[in-house]
Amino acid sequence: MENLNRIRCMAVDDEPPALQLLKSYIDKIHSLQLIFHSSNALDAFNFIQQNEIDLLFIDIQMPGLNGLEFVKALFHKPAIIITTAYREHAAEGFDLDVLDYLVKPFRFERFLKAVSKYTHTVTVPANFEMLQNNRTSESVYMYFNVNKELIKVFLKDILYIESIKDYIKIVTLQKTIVTYQRISYMEEKLPEEDFMRTHKSFIVNIHKINSFKSDRIRIASDVIPIGRFYKRNLIDRLNGDTFSE
Template sequence: MKIKCLLVDDEPPAVDLMSAYIERVGDLEIVARCNNAIEAFGWLQKTKIDLLFLDIQMPKMTGLDLIRALHDRPRIIITTAYREFAADGFDLDVLDYLVKPVSFERFLKAIAKYNQYNLLRQADTPEKAVDAFEQAYMYFKVNKQVKKVYLKDIVYIESIKDYVKIVTTDKALITYQRLSYMEEKLPENKFLRIHKSYIIAIDRISGYNNDLIHIEGQELPLGRSYKQGFLKVVNV
């Protein structure tokens, strides 16, 4: 099945270039081209697509405003001439951020990232799932910078009001995000909510008792309402 793509850009040469790139990749298909975000918003309300290529600076409504307006978002690759919006884009969970002029090699890296995301979500064998997870990563905005974190390195995530602290094997970082968002985006076979304030990496559990879970030298609380789900995962 082909990956359905929507192009949104008010510059015809940019649309033509991305169209040519997409046509060179066998498993991609252009289903529509829109020259402004308002048109794209209306189109997305009635048609489901897989991948949205989106410019930022457009008249009447920006690409970032379009992302914020969408409830059920496809995976999004931003294509723009402006580097300064990268942190905002990744804060909105875009898949990739391409700066014009976009080379074909850079375009292919973005498509590889999309395929990698799909493998992680849809792997139908343990071998595929393990390989995809080893390569999977997310971007987080930390102190006005964008940080790349590999999922395999995450030990646990702690909620701190409107922020989360992501603790990895070698560092900890704090980013503006909700724990519920992280719970939704992380693969459920690798991560588990154990408390209203904590998500842990299942493979890093070293032990537990009735109230605490031991993980990488830390003791984290096991919430009463999460206990049944935890015990089911550890097969008790």
């Protein structure tokens, strides 16, 4: 795993002791790299607009801009771990698709458990940056954690992705893998030029579509449902004729 980038972290908390504790915990884990930390949420928000962050640790109760408002305002969200003394905000936090919710004071063992949820999701290699500048490159790939082993998958080989509760099934012509991840995270990370959501439980590689009709898509030998909410976008995207109802 030495060839993989370290996980770029940001820590935001207006309480100096809490921020210092987060910094010390992050420093103990070699795979984590603290890129930026601040007690000022507005400064942190400005920073994250200009820089790539993989994992955000953020408090809720902060002056000026609280943690939930911070997360809601982000267009491209990193993985998020909320750190707060207020349990009553947990439900709203999870509605925002956060990775975990740490209630202060939390021990290092609990911090490790939260971080492990990230390491069981997608691990992105250095050349993932190619997606930003060369989205048609056939060499772009991701690593997925499967049974504690990182499996390499080229994006061009993905046929479709299916959500199975808190897991996703990634189907290619060569293999099918199942990994702990949310489909919403993949929807954010995959290049929209090549992939699109066609159902609450499916993302497809649009270049792999063999045929489609009003309620389904065929990719290879598999049939993928089309959700009503996604139908119009699919029509516009593929420049097809209006589906018959």
